[in-house]
Amino acid sequence: MRKTSAILWQDAQHQVLFEILDLIARPDAGTEVLRQLHDYSENHFALEEHYMVAMNYPETATHIQAHDQFRKEISSLLSLQVDDPEFRAVVSTFLTEWLKRHVLGIDKDLEAFILASDLK
């Protein structure tokens, strides 16, 4: 069956995350965009995790592990406190690839689970 709906908050938040990652790659961006990415991704992950726990999602532990990986990457980047445009461009590409895989992979599974549930 063809999927006809999506979870709006999840799609919208992913969109914002990709936009922040694009900002990070800009030569004139400062280190504060990394902080912005940190805060926004934390809110987003927390919301997904809230749904997983509330719905007894069977893949909760694996999914949280994946989020923790991203959290770790951002924390170590923030602690480096490097303000180098080339470095930020590499970081942006790396995290964008990670996020694409995540969004098209296990986030899609979570979306399908939420859409199939009565709690949505």
Ligand SMILES: [Fe+2]
């Ligand atoms: Fe996720």
Ligand SMILES: [Fe+2]
């Ligand atoms: Fe997500």
